[in-house]
Amino acid sequence: MTKTAAIIGGGVIGGGWAARFALSGWDVAIFDPDPEAERKISEVMANARRSLPALSEVALPPEGQVKIVPTIADAVAGADWIQESAPERLEMKHKIFNEIQTHCHKDALIGSSTSGFKPSELQQGARHPSQIFVAHPFNPVYLLPLIELVGDVATTTRAHAVLAELGMKPLKVRKEIDAHVADRFLEAVWREALWLIKDGIATTEEIDDAIRFGFGLRWGQMGLFETYRIAGGEAGMAHFIEQFGPCLQWPWTKLMDVPELTDELVQMIASQSDAQSGAHTIRELERIRDDNLVSMMRSLKGRDWGAGALLNSHDARLEANADPDFTKPIISVARAIPIDWTDYNGHMNESRYGQLWSDAADALMRMIGADAAYVKSGFSYFTADTHTKFRNECHAGDNVTVVTTILEGAGKKLRLFHELKNADGDVVATCNQFLLHVSLETRKSCDPAPHVSDKLTSIIAAQAALPKPELS
Incomplete structure (x- = not known):
């Protein structure tokens, strides 16, 4: 039996959700008052049809039907998953959730794409608060797998199972917090970047180059802590923190409110890092990192972009000689x-x-x-x-x-x-x-x-x- 998703708000994020569901075999109903919604959705769908199947070595399910409907009630009637992707105005979201819960069935999952609001804020005045949860994606939704889930345990557990079937990576956030997890990192980097520009230290292009030619590649395949575990060498994560932890107190950044690196915190980080990466020796992790980086940068060579464009120009110089x-x-x-x-x-x-x-x-x-x-x-x-x-x-x-x-x-x-x-x-x-x-x-x-x-x-x-x- 074909499942149905309702998308409330068909902008960049809502359109991406629609594409992810439709190309996974779900029927999709979209409500958006924008008179240009149909054109915008069709353009996002065209991009998704071009790119998402390229990630798989097997055929995707038959594409579901996508339709624009005139009301929220029409969109959510019979929907299994409802995704709200309206602008970040809490009062507007409350009205939308009230309309959704007036017409949807009681077992429907109601996710919000909000990047900042907590579930407790979204649920204020709701008919069935536990039905509403945060399902925060990353653009483009039809390609990037991470979805941050925050909310009722039973509800987010059901949502986790659905997203996994869509080929996504649900991350259940342990406690609700403003901006969840990933955007807090992005916000910190964004704020520091603004200072660097304001103080004349670097341009927007130079900052982007620092990311895409350096740590962005490392983060893309190992994240933050596994990258630093390797930096700690054979002595491990605790040694890395001991060596570089004091730097957090130096005036390197505008973001100076950092936690004290107590023995308890160091041990917590080290033990979690062991659980995450301890199955591999440091030499094995280095080889895994190197193979991943080579594969990523070679992929970028094929697109002649970023680090790949640099490698192509270097190849051309070598051949010219x-x-x-x-x-x-x-x-x-x-x-x-x-x-x-x-x-x-x-x-x-x-x-x-x-x-x-x-x-x-x-x-x-x-x-x-x-x-x-x-x-x-x-x-x-x-x-x-x-x-x-x-x-x-x-x-x-x-x-x-x-x-x-x-x-x-x-x-x-x-x-x-x-x-x-x-x-x-x-x-x-x-x-x-x-x-x-x-x-x-x-x-x-x-x-x-x-x-x-x-x-x-x-x-x-x-x-x-x-x-x-x-x-x-």
Whole structure:
């Protein structure tokens, strides 16, 4: 039986909730008095359809029906989950909750997206106070999994089960507090950032760079305390606090109200850190951290953003310094195998061999002048056929090279033979790759520009004296 969610308030957060539910197979009814609500929701849904399925290696459930309804009563009738995402005005929220509870069934879960109000404030004057709880998400709701749950234990326990089925990470806050947990961190960083700007210490871009090129990457995969546990070395969390705790009293920040680091507090933190991370040695944690950081930054390389854009520009500098001698075998790829290229068998999976052949062909294209500017002008080489033969295995950390031989380069045809070799010079795999030169406008084959064909001819001539590879 299809479940139904009611979304009250279809702005950025409400729209994100609607997308998360709908793409998880729930029917969704949305109430929002904004005349532009339908357009805005459809745009959020389009973004979610493009991105959320990309997180999964399996198909998502069939998408639920999404509809805009004229009243709160229409939205909540028969709803299993009701999510209020109205502006942060308590009086307005009280009126909305009264309307919701007038028309919803008694077992419906009523969550609020509030980033600051406590459940006790939201529940004031409510018909059934325990039915209302905080379910605070993070934008974009359809991608980021964290939801802070605050409220009645029985109600938030039910909510926890629902959110887990949606693929989210519910965090049950132990006690109600203004701004819950995560936003208190964000608020502290935000306040400090405002002072840094006001005092002329840093610009908005410089502050963002400090986060996205530094501690933001560490936090993204290990959080705060596990990061500091590693900083404490083999002596652990208690040693870290002993070493760096006094810094909290130094005038480094405008936020100077810090708790006293009593023996009791240090022991509490250390024991919780042991429970969190004690199953791993410090060296194991370092390797886990390093593998995670490599995977994250390599992902950013694919988007040419943040730390990934920096890595791409560094790669380009390294490649620009190379001056190939075409009287010798062409080394089209020289690299280490990254951790995210390996599979459950512990070796590089076959799709990454294809990646290496593609990278090798791209490198040769740049060598002959069919570079990014050439592609931008409307021409390129497309792979028409490949044949790969596997002879051995590659593992994470292996240093490999691809030696590329031009077998054919006349007119629109380009045939390459690639040999993937390990550090010992042994051939791990080979590929016979056939490419056609094409017009990107017509998507049909055509002859390359004279400067490309001339360069290709000169390279083939320079390679003529070299022994030919075995093609078997």
